Amino acid sequence: MDKKFPNRIREIRKDQGLTIEDLAERTGLSVSYVGRLENGERNLSVKHLSLFADALSVTSQDLLVQTESSARNIVSVMGRIGAGAEILPDEEQIPPEGLYEIETPFPLPDDAIAFEVHGESMWPRYDDGDIIICWRQGIVAEEVLGWEAAVKTASGNRYLKRVLRGAETGTYDLESHNAPPIRGVRLEWVAAIQSVIRSGQWRKLTPAARQRLVQRMTGSK
Incomplete structure (x- = not known):
């Protein structure tokens, strides 16, 4: 099918x-x-x-299609990013549930993941504390050519970069503000940026706050 x-x-x-x-x-x-x-x-x-x-x-x-069962105002932050810097911490150091959860101003599907912009190096595109929303399931790199995306290279490095076609077939160039370009890399995972939540429009959830939010969303007590 x-x-x-x-x-x-x-x-x-x-x-x-x-x-x-x-x-x-x-x-x-x-x-x-x-x-x-x-x-x-x-x-x-x-x-x-x-x-x-x-x-x-x-x-x-x-x-985007949202259903009552899949839409939620909670997303896991899986790392922090800066211009030219890798998404940190290392993937092996991130627990399956992510570093922490945040409350978002709009509902997101279950497969949404987030990265927090750290520092001023992503200016003028992003400010410190902005949240980048992606889908956990990767897509084909050709679908984001000329656009910014979260990527993981074949060597295991992870970035938020503008994806361009490389000089050799199957390779890509990665560019971003305030950082030198990375040329001719192969990509293992690519996730399009679905939305950006500006700093101040989200808040970090404690376990108690998460429970209250879930109760509010589900109408339970």
């Missing part, structure tokens, strides 16, 4: 009285390709997520 990637593009398009031809014209994509995205036959990459959000005048989060 073919894998499906559900989204709300068709629902929002119809609510706005647009035809699929209208949406294709707004996005600059072919009608057949828009149809495949609407049907969930293609993954909605971060590039297309932003493209359709702008075309439909909604947020990227509005395009």
Whole structure:
């Protein structure tokens, strides 16, 4: 059975009285390709997520399918990042549940993970304390060419970088603000940036605060 990637593009398009031809014209994509995205036959990459959000005048989060069972305002922070610096700590030092959990201003699916920007080296793109949201399940690097993504190289290094095609087939160049580029690496894992939560819009959860939040979300006492 073919894998499906559900989204709300068709629902929002119809609510706005647009035809699929209208949406294709707004996005600059072919009608057949828009149809495949609407049907969930293609993954909605971060590039297309932003493209359709702008075309439909909604947020990227509005395009994602959320269910009562999977949506939550809690996400695990799996490491800290800076420009040119690896995502820290080492993967082997991170417990399965992450370093800590935070409360987010909007619901996220169960497979969401987060990284916290540390220091000022990511300016002007990100500020100290910003949270980068990705999906735990990796995607194909070709889907984020020209865009920033969390990546793990074949040598085990992990970065938040802009991904570009390398000089040799199967390799990629990694670039970021305030750091020299990394050329010709092979990637083992790539996760698109799905959203950014600015510093001050999230809070670290204690066990007691987490329990209260879960009770509030589920309506239990």
